[in-house]
Amino acid sequence: MTAGPRNLILTGGIGHPFDDAAPALAGVLGEAGIRSTVTDDIEGGLAALEGGAFDLLTVYALRWRMLGSEKYAPHRERWAFSLSAAGRERLSGFVTGGGGLLGLHTALICFDDWPEWRDLLGGAWVWGRSAHPPRGPVTLRPTAASHPITAGLAPFTVTDEAYGDFDLAAGVEPLATVEAEGGTAWPALWVRDVGEGRVVADTLGHDRATLEHPVHRRILTRAALWACRRL
Numbered sequence: 001m002t003a004g005p006r007n008l009i010l011t012g013g014i015g016h017p018f019d020d021a022a023p024a025l026a027g028v029l030g031e032a033g034i035r036s037t038v039t040d041d042i043e044g045g046l047a048a049l050e051g052g053a054f055d056l057l058t059v060y061a062l063r064w065r066m067l068g069s070e071k072y073a074p075h076r077e078r079w080a081f082s083l084s085a086a087g088r089e090r091l092s093g094f095v096t097g098g099g100g101l102l103g104l105h106t107a108l109i110c111f112d113d114w115p116e117w118r119d120l121l122g123g124a125w126v127w128g129r130s131a132h133p134p135r136g137p138v139t140l141r142p143t144a145a146s147h148p149i150t151a152g153l154a155p156f157t158v159t160d161e162a163y164g165d166f167d168l169a170a171g172v173e174p175l176a177t178v179e180a181e182g183g184t185a186w187p188a189l190w191v192r193d194v195g196e197g198r199v200v201a202d203t204l205g206h207d208r209a210t211l212e213h214p215v216h217r218r219i220l221t222r223a224a225l226w227a228c229r230r231l
Contacts, residue, residue: 007029024212050090095195108166120194130167138161138178140158140189143176145174150175150222163188191226
């Protein structure tokens with residue numbers, strides 16, 4: 001019997017219940033036979049990719065330099081982060097060499113001094129422009145695009161943050177859009193090939209409740225399996 005895919009979840013940061021949500025994500029993916037290792041040691045986790053033990057890398061973290069506002073000052077010592085040159089090479093090499101990448105929610109905000117992150121993930125937060133309304137009802141709607149991740153799925157509403165006004169890489173075609181009440185629809189789920197690897201980005205995922213929503217958990221498990229060529 002073939003063992004299930006191995007997944008490394010990079011997590012941690014402020015303003016989100018990662019301590020509860022990241023293990024919940026591991027549980028959701030475990031239902032599809034995906035075995036996850038969870039760590040908030042970003043550099044150490046990426047170093048572990050070199051051993052070939054992982055099929056999938058999931059970035060579910062809020063790790064950036066935390067500049068621009070003194071409201072972040074109390075948190076900088078613990079959570080401010082700039083990915084090293086070696087870390088960038090390991091992450092990029094894992095994906096372009098054939099590994100899967102799943103970027104959830106705050107992944108768009110990570111690694112803000114590394115422009116190539118947008119090119120890998122397909123989108124990135126732009127400080128001073130990108131934003132989201134207060135956390136509240138958010139509806140995700142599949143587009144007309146045909147893809148196994150969204151096949152047969154209906155729109156659904158969760159309590160989350162609807163990210164908008166971020167940068168998209170050229171050629172990104174969303175599989176679903178997200179809209180807060182009375183707001184503009186923004187791409188919220190997309191896939192792309194990068195080198196030999198597959199990438200999925202999903203802008204939902206503030207907390208455990210969103211991850212465990214019946215429709216969203218189907219998207220997450222399909223996305224993970226697709227990224228590591230098991231779907």
